[in-house]
Structure formats: C-alpha cells, structure tokens
Amino acid sequence: MHDLNADLHSHSTASDGTLDAPALAARAKANGVELWALTDHDELSGLPAARAAADAQGLAFVDGIEISVTFAGTTVHIVGLHIDPRNDELVAGIDTVRAGRELRARQMGDGLAKIGIKDAYEGAIKLAPNPNLVSRTHFGRFLIASGVAPDMHAVFRRYLTEGKPGYVEHRWAKLGDAVRWIRAAGGVAVIAHPGRYKFTPTEEYALFSEFQAHGGEGVEVVTGSHHAGDIVKYTDMALEFGMLASRGSDFHDPGESRLDLGLLPGSQPLSPRLTPVWSRWTAAELRTGSAVAVDALPE
Numbered sequence: 001m002h003d004l005n006a007d008l009h010s011h012s013t014a015s016d017g018t019l020d021a022p023a024l025a026a027r028a029k030a031n032g033v034e035l036w037a038l039t040d041h042d043e044l045s046g047l048p049a050a051r052a053a054a055d056a057q058g059l060a061f062v063d064g065i066e067i068s069v070t071f072a073g074t075t076v077h078i079v080g081l082h083i084d085p086r087n088d089e090l091v092a093g094i095d096t097v098r099a100g101r102e103l104r105a106r107q108m109g110d111g112l113a114k115i116g117i118k119d120a121y122e123g124a125i126k127l128a129p130n131p132n133l134v135s136r137t138h139f140g141r142f143l144i145a146s147g148v149a150p151d152m153h154a155v156f157r158r159y160l161t162e163g164k165p166g167y168v169e170h171r172w173a174k175l176g177d178a179v180r181w182i183r184a185a186g187g188v189a190v191i192a193h194p195g196r197y198k199f200t201p202t203e204e205y206a207l208f209s210e211f212q213a214h215g216g217e218g219v220e221v222v223t224g225s226h227h228a229g230d231i232v233k234y235t236d237m238a239l240e241f242g243m244l245a246s247r248g249s250d251f252h253d254p255g256e257s258r259l260d261l262g263l264l265p266g267s268q269p270l271s272p273r274l275t276p277v278w279s280r281w282t283a284a285e286l287r288t289g290s291a292v293a294v295d296a297l298p299e
Contacts, residue, residue, distance in 0.1 A: 003269040006035040006278055007262045008062060008081055009192060009223060009248025013129040014046030015066075016137040018253040021046050024261065025053035031262035035278055035286065037081055037248070039064035042097045043133055044085040060286040062278075065090075066192060067181070068097055068172035071210075072203045075170075076191070078178045078211075079220070081246070082281055083187035093181035097173050098132055105134040107168040108160075112139070115165045117148060136160045137252065175207075179214040188277055190218035190246045194237075195230035208241055218277045221270060222247035224259040235271050245274035 011017035012024055019027065021038060028036045036059055038050040047063050054061035062082050069076045083090060109121025121134075123142035128134045140155040149155040159166040173181075182189040191211055199207065208219075219241075220226075221234045238245050247270060251261040270276055 002272050002274070002276060004034055004276070004278065005032050005262060005264075006246075006276070007033045007248050007251070007264065008035070008037040008064065008190075008246050008277070009039050009066070009079060009220065010037065010251040010261055011040055011066075012038055012046045012050065015040035015043045015130065015133050016128075016135045016252060021049035022053040022056075024251075025050065025057045025059060027261050028054075029057040029059050031260060033059065033262035035060040035062065036262075037062040037064035039066040039079050039081075039248070041066050041077075041133060041135065042068055042094055042101075043130065044091065044094060045130070047085045060283070062281070062286060064187075065094070065182075067094070067178040069175050069178045070170075070172045071175050071207055072199065074197055074199065074203075075172060076175070076197060076207065077193070078175070078182070078216070079190040079192045079218075079246070079248075080178075080182035080185065080187040081190060081218075081277060082285070083182060083185040085185070087181075087185035089184040090181045093173065093177060100170060100172075101133060101135075104168050104170045105139075108136070108139055108166050111165045111168065112143075112159065117143070117146075117159075117166075120166070136166075139166060175210060176214040179211065179216045183215050188218055188244065188280060189214075189216040190220060190244070190277065191216065192220050192248075193223045193225045193250060194219060194234055195223075195226045208237060208243075212241055212243070216243075218244035218246050220248060221245045221274065222264050224248075224250040224264070235274060238274055244277040244280070245270050246277045 013020045065080045067078045112120040124138040127141050128138045140152050143149050143155045179189045219238050249259045
C-alpha cells in the first residue's frame with residue numbers, strides 16, 4: 001500500500017493547469033498512476049470531466065480541491081481529498097474565496113503597468129480558460145510569452161513575489177474555515193507542500209497544531225517541490241502529529257512543472273511507518289478500474 005503510485009495533487013485548465021481533464025487522465029494512465037486526484041485551485045468545475053475521463057482510462061479517482069488560505073501572513077494551500085463537490089457548505093465557501101480574485105488580478109496588472117509592462121491583466125485573461133480564476137501563473141505565462149522573462153522562476157523572482165511590482169497582498173480563507181468546508185463535504189484536509197512555505201520553526205509548528213485542532217488530518221510528504229531532506233522532515237512531522245501522509249506531483253504543465261504527473265521520486269515511496277491517506281478509502285469508493293489500485297486498497 002505504501003508504494004502505490006498515487007498522485008493526489010494536480011491541476012487542469014479549470015484553474016491554472018494547461019491540460020484539460022481528459023488529457024490529464026490519459027497522461028496519468030500512461031505514466032503508471034494507480035490513484036489520481038484533480039485538485040484545482042479554489043475550483044470544482046473540472047471534477048465531472050475528470051471523473052468521466054478517469055473511468056474511461058480505468059483509473060482510480062478521488063475528487064479534490066486546493067483551497068487558498070492565509071496563515072501568519074503567508075498564503076498556504078490546503079488540499080481536500082475525497083470530497084463531495086456538490087456539498088452546499090463547500091460550494092459557498094469556495095465562492096467567497098474566488099470573489100476577491102478578479103480585483104487582485106486587476107491590481108497585479110496595475111502594478112506591472114507602473115513599470116512599463118502594459119496590458120498584463122488582459123494578457124493573463126486570454127491565457128486563463130476559466131476567467132474567474134486568473135492567477136499569478138497566468139501572469140507569468142503572459143510575461144514569458146511577451147519576452148519579459150525567460151522562465152517562470154525568473155518571473156516570480158523579478159515580478160510576482162512580495163516586494164515586487166506585480167505582487168498584491170491578498171487575504172484568502174481562514175485556515176479553520178477551509179478545513180471545516182472540506183470536512184463538511186466528507187473529505188480529508190491535507191497541508192499541501194509544506195516545504196515551500198518560508199515559516200520559522202515556531203510558525204510551522206503553529207500551522208500544524210492549529211490545522212490539527214481544526215480537524216485537519218493529513219500532510220503531503222512526497223510532492224513535486226520536496227527534496228529528499230523535506231521528505232525526511234515531513235515524514236517525522238506526520239508521525240509526531242499522528243497525521244495521514246499524502247503524495248502528489250502538483251502538476252500544472254509539461255514544461256513548467258518540476259515533475260511530471262505520476263513521476264514522483266521512485267526511490268521515495270511513503271515510509272512504511274506512515275499511514276497513507278488512501279487507507280481511508282475502499283476500492284469500491286474510488287470508481288476504480290485499476291487492478292493494481294484495487295489490490296493495494298482496503299476492501
């Protein structure tokens with residue numbers, strides 16, 4: 001069960017990915033994924049197509065979402081797995097998170113215009129299949145296409161992080177609210193890629209403690225932005241807090257993402273000391289056609 005090729009963090013064109021749900025499902029299947037989740041940013045609309053595509057590929061599937069949260073002045077992402085995307089409390093909560101995105105995007109465009117980069121908002125909109133979810137990633141793609149920066153790393157370093165002209169501070173959902181929405185929808189709340197946040201040890205411990213106090217249950221241990229040292233660290237933290245362990249590539253695009261969908265470090269499966277998040281679900285719950293996944297999941 002611990003070496004199951006589960007990829008429980010990925011994005012489609014419904015948020016800031018560049019592949020639609022059928023293309024993602026086909027890519028997951030081709031790359032040997034046995035259990036897949038679509039977790040678009042603050043968005044549920046891609047899930048029906050993802051479920052249908054997973055069924056067509058004979059791929060075990062989990063409905064998911066990634067909710068933007070503000071904690072200690074930092075944007076943190078909380079993944080919800082095995083959610084009911086029709087749950088009224090979750091849907092209403094996500095609507096409140098999305099409400100501030102358009103204003104933020106316009107302010108980002110204004111900031112870039114002040115340094116001579118014109119029409120960035122309009123350019124980002126054109127690159128966002130879902131106009132309600134224009135993100136920094138879409139601005140980044142516009143800046144690369146315009147020749148302003150060579151790659152996404154340079155875009156964020158020069159223009160889109162705190163203190164740079166395209167950065168706009170924004171308060172997202174409260175941590176407790178995000179966890180509550182996920183739990184109301186029957187899901188498991190998971191701290192996404194904790195190694196990415198620039199917290200002090202005290203702040204990080206507070207994040208884990210408060211998250212757990214609100215009913216959060218899991219943490220991504222193996223993920224696209226974690227190196228070997230991060231995997232060791234968050235294995236230990238999952239054990240310390242008694243949390244379920246998850247894994248996922250955080251795949252957005254074949255050219256941008258550090259790791260491809262399903263191609264997480266093969267030498268770094270979840271430690272057998274950990275309890276995988278998928279141990280919560282039976283094969284029958286996951287609409288699975290994957291024989292390997294069926295064998296690896298509880299009956």
